[in-house]
Amino acid sequence: DGGITQSPKYLFRKEGQNVTLSCEQNLNHDAMYWYRQDPGQGLRLIYYSQIVNDFQKGDIAEGYSVSREKKESFPLTVTSAQKNPTAFYLCASTPGDSYNEQFFGPGTRLTVL
Amino acid sequence: GESVGLHLPTLSVQEGDNSIINCAYSNSASDYFIWYKQESGKGPQFIIDIRSNMDKRQGQRVTVLLNKTVKHLSLQIAATQPGDSAVYFCAENRGDDKIIFGKGTRLHILP
Numbered sequence: 353d354g355g356i357t358q359s360p361k362y363l364f365r366k367e368g369q370n371v372t373l374s375c376e377q378n379l380n381h382d383a384m385y386w387y388r389q390d391p392g393q394g395l396r397l398i399y400y401s402q403i404v405n406d407f408q409k410g411d412i413a414e415g416y417s418v419s420r421e422k423k424e425s426f427p428l429t430v431t432s433a434q435k436n437p438t439a440f441y442l443c444a445s446t447p448g449d450s451y452n453e454q455f456f457g458p459g460t461r462l463t464v465l
Numbered sequence: 466g467e468s469v470g471l472h473l474p475t476l477s478v479q480e481g482d483n484s485i486i487n488c489a490y491s492n493s494a495s496d497y498f499i500w501y502k503q504e505s506g507k508g509p510q511f512i513i514d515i516r517s518n519m520d521k522r523q524g525q526r527v528t529v530l531l532n533k534t535v536k537h538l539s540l541q542i543a544a545t546q547p548g549d550s551a552v553y554f555c556a557e558n559r560g561d562d563k564i565i566f567g568k569g570t571r572l573h574i575l576p
Contacts, residue, residue, distance in 0.1 A: 354505055360495075383562060385563070386568070387566075391568075392474070392566055392568075393569075394554055394566040394567050394568040394569055395509070395554070395566040397563060397565075398564075402562055417524070426543070442508050442509070444508070451558055451559055451561075451562050451563060451564060452497050452499050452511070452514040452564065453499075453511040454511065455511075456506060456507075456508025456509050456510070457508055458506075458508055459506075459507070459508050460535070
C-alpha cells in the first residue's frame with residue numbers, strides 16, 4: 353500500500369533536547385511539507401521541499417531544521433531553540449503538479465517536559 | 466495575519482440534515498480554494514477544491530460554493546452522517562507551491 357508514515361505517534365522529550373521526527377512516503381511524490389497544529393488551531397507551515405536537496409522555510413521555521421537527502425524522506429528536527437515545541441506535527445506530500453491535494457501522515461504528538 | 470478564517474468554531478447538525486460550513490477569505494488573488502476534513506487524532510484529508518473562476522463545484526455528497534463578491538466560501542454536506550463528524554478546514558492556494566489553512570470548524574452530529 354502506498355502512503356505516508358510518521359513515527360513515533362507519541363514522543364516525550366526533556367526541555368533543552370533536540371528531537372527528530374520521521375516522515376517517509378512511498379507515493380513517489382516530489383513535494384513534502386511539515387506543519388504544526390496546536391489545540392483548536394489550524395495548520396501552520398514549518399518547512400517544505402519541492403525536490404531532493406532543496407527546501408524552503410514556511411511561516412514558523414524558527415527553532416526547526418529539516419533535510420531532504422532522499423525523495424522518500426523528510427525528517428524534521430525540533431531544536432532546543434524552539435520556545436514552545438509541544439504540539440501535534442503533521443507531514444504531508446503532493447505529486448508536485450498539483451498542490452491542492454496534500455496527502456497527510458497520521459502525525460506525531462510531541463510533548464516536551 | 467490570518468487570511469482564511471471560519472465564521473463559527475463549532476457546528477451541531479442533526480443526523481440526516483444538510484450541513485453548511487462557512488469560510489471567509491481576504492486574498493482575491495487566490496487560484497484555488499480547498500476543503501479538508503480532519504478526524505480526531507488523524508491527519509487532514511482532502512475533500513474538494515474549487516478554482517477561483519468557478520461559482521460551484523459538486524462532489525460526492527458535498528458541494529462547494531464560492532461567492533467572490535463577498536469573499537465567501539461554503540461547504541455543504543448532504544444528509545449528514547455520523548462519519549462526517551470531524552474538523553473541517555478551508556484553505557487557499559495563491560498560485561505558489563503551498564497552501565494556507567484556516568483555523569477549522571468542528572462539526573458535531575446529533576443523533
